[in-house]
Amino acid sequence: xxxxxxxxxxxxxxxxxxxxxxxxxxxxxxxxxxxxxxxxxxxxxxxxxxxxxxxxxxxxxxxxxxxxxxxxxxxxxxxxxxxxxxxxxxxxxxxxxxxxxxxxxxxxxxxxxxxxxxxxxxxxxxxxxxxxxxxxxxxxxxxxxxxxxxxxxxxxxxxxxxxxxxxxxxxxxxxxxxxxxxxxxxxxxxxxxxxxxxxxxxxxxxxxxxxxxxxxxxxxxxxxx
Numbered sequence: 001x002x003x004x005x006x007x008x009x010x011x012x013x014x015x016x017x018x019x020x021x022x023x024x025x026x027x028x029x030x031x032x033x034x035x036x037x038x039x040x041x042x043x044x045x046x047x048x049x050x051x052x053x054x055x056x057x058x059x060x061x062x063x064x065x066x067x068x069x070x071x072x073x074x075x076x077x078x079x080x081x082x083x084x085x086x087x088x089x090x091x092x093x094x095x096x097x098x099x100x101x102x103x104x105x106x107x108x109x110x111x112x113x114x115x116x117x118x119x120x121x122x123x124x125x126x127x128x129x130x131x132x133x134x135x136x137x138x139x140x141x142x143x144x145x146x147x148x149x150x151x152x153x154x155x156x157x158x159x160x161x162x163x164x165x166x167x168x169x170x171x172x173x174x175x176x177x178x179x180x181x182x183x184x185x186x187x188x189x190x191x192x193x194x195x196x197x198x199x200x201x202x203x204x205x206x207x208x209x210x211x212x213x214x215x216x217x218x219x220x221x222x223x224x225x
Contacts (some may be wrong), residue, residue: 004123006046008197012054014176017106019082019109024050026105027073031125036073052201053138054079055193056161059205062086064133067153069120070140072098074105076163077136081111090129095164120149131155138163143171143187144178145206160184172204187208191214 005021013020024045031037041048053076059067061079063086071091080091089107090212091113093099099117106113118125120135135150135158143162149162164171172187184206191200 006051006191008051009021009046011196012051012057012193015083016085020050020054020079022109023074023078023082023105026108031073031101034097034101036098049073049075050079051193051197052076052199053163054083055197055201056080056136056163056203057083057087058085058192059159059161059190059203060087060134063171066087066090066134066136067092067129067132069135069137069146069150069153070094070117071102072139074102075138077113078102078105078109078111081106082109082138087147088112090132091117092116092118092120092125092129093190094119103213118154126152129153132160133158135160136163137161142175145176146186146223147175147179147182147206151206151208153164156208158208160208162206164202164204168202168204179206183208 005017008021010017025038027045032039056076057080065088067090069092070104071077071093075090077091091102093102097148099115102115106115116129131153133155135153137146137150142145146162154160172189176187188205190203190205192203194200
């Protein structure tokens, strides 16, 4: 298996590259069988999915609490957990069959990760999982909707990292006002993995600038009076 691990993966994952290799094998077999990954994606698992997700770790502080919204087959949360065992990661996914898959992956790879079923926009979910220093999302929703769902889960001065593609600049222009309304600062387009992967990952970073704790926490605070 070691011979199949790309050089870039060894740079990103270091001594944990073999664990990333196990994840790729799970995706290529069970992931395809269960409809979590399309058969055409198997040859692109490393570059398009695993490394594309993992390089975002360079934007996450040591020991940060991270909520990965809409984890699906495990992106970007599982590669981040493999690359950065110092992180406190929660994988948030609404679909039962995907939650089952994520739980199996976490157990198989022995990752210190929590798997939660639910949607980021649900108040009961926000109360249950609390807020995080960093919230990640990959291929979940347009920036306007994503900000409404995810920014309430971000602690003040924390950041939402939305993994986007070639249309990132267009989304920022179109949805800038909605991002501000949701409590976010100026969206910034950043590239992760430059000099490591052939195609750096495009990320829209949005700091939570609204004063005070997230919306749910403020509501709870008023209940005490």
